[in-house]
Amino acid sequence: MSVVGELGLSEVGAVGSDALAEILTRTVSNEPVAAYAVAEPLSWDVLQQGGWDMLGVAEEDGGAGASLRDLVELARVWGRAIVPAPLLPTLMAKRWSASARECDGPVTFSVHTRTTGALAVAPFADMPGIEVLHDVSPGGSVGRAVVGHADDYAPSLRIAEVDVLSTWSADAAREMRVVWAAEATGCAARMLDDAVAYAKDRHQFGQPIGRFQAIKHHLANAHIFAEQAETAAILASLEPERAVAASRFAFDASLRVIEIAIQVHGGLGFTWEMGLHMYLRHVGALRELAAGLPE
Amino acid sequence: MSTETETVAARRANFRADAEKWLALNVPDEWRKNRGALDEEQETRIRWEWDRQLHAGGFAGLSLPVEYGGQGLGLREEVLFGELAARAQAPDSLGRIGKILTAPLLIAHGTEQQRATYLPAILSGEQVWCQGFSEPGSGSDLASVACFAQKVDGGYLVRGRKTWTSYSRQAERCLLLVRTDQDAPRYKNLSLLLLDMKAPGVSLSPIRQISGSAHFSETTFDDVFVSDEDRVGADGNGWAMAMAILSSERGAVEAVTRYVEIRADMTLLRDCCARAGEAVDRLQDLELRVELIRWQVSKAVAREEDEERMLGSVMVLKVLWSELWQELTSLAAKLSCSEHRDHWRYQYLESRAATIYSGTSEIQRNIVAERVLGLPK
Numbered sequence: 001m002s003v004v005g006e007l008g009l010s011e012v013g014a015v016g017s018d019a020l021a022e023i024l025t026r027t028v029s030n031e032p033v034a035a036y037a038v039a040e041p042l043s044w045d046v047l048q049q050g051g052w053d054m055l056g057v058a059e060e061d062g063g064a065g066a067s068l069r070d071l072v073e074l075a076r077v078w079g080r081a082i083v084p085a086p087l088l089p090t091l092m093a094k095r096w097s098a099s100a101r102e103c104d105g106p107v108t109f110s111v112h113t114r115t116t117g118a119l120a121v122a123p124f125a126d127m128p129g130i131e132v133l134h135d136v137s138p139g140g141s142v143g144r145a146v147v148g149h150a151d152d153y154a155p156s157l158r159i160a161e162v163d164v165l166s167t168w169s170a171d172a173a174r175e176m177r178v179v180w181a182a183e184a185t186g187c188a189a190r191m192l193d194d195a196v197a198y199a200k201d202r203h204q205f206g207q208p209i210g211r212f213q214a215i216k217h218h219l220a221n222a223h224i225f226a227e228q229a230e231t232a233a234i235l236a237s238l239e240p241e242r243a244v245a246a247s248r249f250a251f252d253a254s255l256r257v258i259e260i261a262i263q264v265h266g267g268l269g270f271t272w273e274m275g276l277h278m279y280l281r282h283v284g285a286l287r288e289l290a291a292g293l294p295e
Numbered sequence: 296m297s298t299e300t301e302t303v304a305a306r307r308a309n310f311r312a313d314a315e316k317w318l319a320l321n322v323p324d325e326w327r328k329n330r331g332a333l334d335e336e337q338e339t340r341i342r343w344e345w346d347r348q349l350h351a352g353g354f355a356g357l358s359l360p361v362e363y364g365g366q367g368l369g370l371r372e373e374v375l376f377g378e379l380a381a382r383a384q385a386p387d388s389l390g391r392i393g394k395i396l397t398a399p400l401l402i403a404h405g406t407e408q409q410r411a412t413y414l415p416a417i418l419s420g421e422q423v424w425c426q427g428f429s430e431p432g433s434g435s436d437l438a439s440v441a442c443f444a445q446k447v448d449g450g451y452l453v454r455g456r457k458t459w460t461s462y463s464r465q466a467e468r469c470l471l472l473v474r475t476d477q478d479a480p481r482y483k484n485l486s487l488l489l490l491d492m493k494a495p496g497v498s499l500s501p502i503r504q505i506s507g508s509a510h511f512s513e514t515t516f517d518d519v520f521v522s523d524e525d526r527v528g529a530d531g532n533g534w535a536m537a538m539a540i541l542s543s544e545r546g547a548v549e550a551v552t553r554y555v556e557i558r559a560d561m562t563l564l565r566d567c568c569a570r571a572g573e574a575v576d577r578l579q580d581l582e583l584r585v586e587l588i589r590w591q592v593s594k595a596v597a598r599e600e601d602e603e604r605m606l607g608s609v610m611v612l613k614v615l616w617s618e619l620w621q622e623l624t625s626l627a628a629k630l631s632c633s634e635h636r637d638h639w640r641y642q643y644l645e646s647r648a649a650t651i652y653s654g655t656s657e658i659q660r661n662i663v664a665e666r667v668l669g670l671p672k
């Protein structure tokens with residue numbers, strides 16, 4: 001449960017993120033992430049009809065007026081489930097551009113890539129009907145892009161090469177970086193919970209593995225990393241001049257949490273079906289996307 | 296001096312030069328140049344062929360006795376060859392379980408017949424082996440295995456399930472740890488069998504790993520017959536056999552083969568970083584620690600005669616190489632090296648397993664604490 005007022009969290013952020021958590025739980029809680037990450041468990045229509053894409057838009061522009069701090073909370077909730085749907089990019093595009101707000105369907109944008117030969121990559125670029133915001137700033141316009149090779153490393157982000165490199169205002173780039181970092185910390189929080197639950201359940205040598213001090217310390221460390229990562233994401237949203245460093249920290253600490261979660265799961269953690277790798281891939285890919293934003 | 300020891304002495308003297316020369320001529324270009332871009336099938340093919348090349352060239356089973364097709368040299372030569380192979384960017388052997396685990400086991404504990412039957416085929420690269428130890432309910436707690444081999448006339452009928460069985464698809468034989476007594480106390484109720492993977496009743500279902508490939512599988516045994524001749528050690532003595540296997544698995548020869556792989560990644564990482572001018576300080580540290588693995592192995596081998604000191608040196612190897620490899624791939628996954636991005640993503644995912652297989656890092660540290668340092672259990 002998110003708490004109104006906590007480090008500047010507003011009602012919109014608190015209520016919104018709790019409601020989103022409920023939708024996501026209802027949508028995917030009974031399904032393994034390895035299955036739904038490569039499917040389409042949540043249709044765009046549901047998100048759009050709920051007005052979720054307008055949450056970060058200023059009230060005078062017809063949105064709910066969520067602050068960046070609020071969006072951190074929302075992105076953390078999103079990161080817990082890594083449902084493959086373009087909510088966060090669309091929400092950010094609409095926050096920044098009037099022409100994005102005119103689209104009913106999802107909107108994305110692109111960042112610089114280190115893949116040789118490609119100009120740029122964009123999350124969810126290969127979704128039917130998605131628009132691409134060419135200039136992520138108040139005056140930016142949307143259009144289509146030619147979609148090239150799809151990168152299957154992180155299925156839950158559906159990143160693909162595009163022939164347009166979006167330009168970014170400094171503030172838009174900063175905010176996007178923070179939101180992606182916050183999403184990563186949500187992934188970490190979820191992986192920590194799963195690992196703790198597993199440590200209580202899995203028995204070896206006639207006892208739950210969570211009774212071994214080595215496992216306790218791993219999980220305590222994971223908790224320390226996850227806490228720090230969350231703090232870093234909040235800090236990044238509130239202290240713009242530290243946003244880059246704090247986001248970078250949040251990505252790296254989140255990855256550490258997921259690595260520990262895999263270790264605690266033993267051989268099972270190394271299986272595709274168990275799906276922990278989907279989170280590892282998701283955070284790794286988010287970190288790459290963020291690295292492609294102008295600093 | 297007999298002619299055999301003379302030949303061995305001569306080989307020792309020229310070993311480095313001979314091995315360097317042979318490696319320069321034989322390491323496949325396809326591996327050296329495109330390693331990062333090979334798919335699974337290509338990789339398996341090259342590794343398998345490499346086993347045959349090693350045998351033809353006289354470099355298979357360096358530390359195994361000549362009478363069983365080995366080279367009659369020592370651990371020192373194994374280690375030296377590993378170092379030279381790393382420098383030459385040689386592939387890793389596909390028959391590693393047979394060579395590193397089965398062969399030393401049979402030499403120490405096998406029967407004459409078992410040695411004569413299996414060692415030549417293992418060393419020539421013909422016969423790939425797998426290791427059937429872990430079960431869904433028994434991983435770190437290996438002594439609790441439940442897969443049961445019932446005593447019948449002339450042998451056993453094996454029934455049960457193993458999991459995470461690597462190389463099971465290529466393997467002809469399996470080093471199988473089973474329970475053979477439902478009443479005997481823990482550690483006294485197990486036996487070690489050499490099971491024919493092509494026998495009726497063996498079925499595999501591949502398990503997909505986080506990197507996307509399916510290098511291991513769940514292996515089910517439905518009344519598979521294994522004859523008494525294929526049991527290593529006495530009935531009920533399986534735990535001691537398993538311990539012998541595990542000490543090879545976590546030992547010096549194994550570590551050298553890992554060094555070969557890690558060295559190759561280190562070299563690739565340096566190339567990547569040199570191009571981008573990145574991470575210079577971290578690289579120097581990693582580079583040193585990769586070479587420290589090699590020296591740690593040499594040190595352990597040099598202490599072969601002094602069991603206590605050797606143990607202290609050898610017991611840290613598994614943790615050292617596995618965690619170093621993870622650190623290396625984590626760094627690589629962060630860099631802006633575009634050309635090898637797919638390789639680094641793959642290695643980053645693959646390296647997650649290194650602290651889990653062959654005894655998890657936690658179990659290894661328990662062993663260091665209890666067996667090396669003598670801390671209370």
Ligand SMILES: Cc1cc2nc3c(=O)[nH]c(=O)nc-3n(C[C@H](O)[C@H](O)[C@H](O)COP(=O)(O)OP(=O)(O)OC[C@H]3O[C@@H](n4cnc5c(N)ncnc54)[C@H](O)[C@@H]3O)c2cc1C
Nearest residue numbers: 212263264266267426428429434435459461648652655657
């Ligand atoms: C890629 C790969 C290949 C493999 N290949 C083979 C193979 O060919 N043949 C085979 O038999 N097996 C194989 N294994 C299985 C491997 O040996 C087991 O995964 C390993 O022993 C751990 O067992 P587990 O997975 O059941 O984890 P668990 O034993 O359930 O461990 C879960 C976690 O608890 C920790 N833990 C358990 N006990 C303790 C303790 N006493 N103190 C502190 N921490 C503890 C572990 O370290 C781990 O972090 C492979 C595994 C992998 C990942």
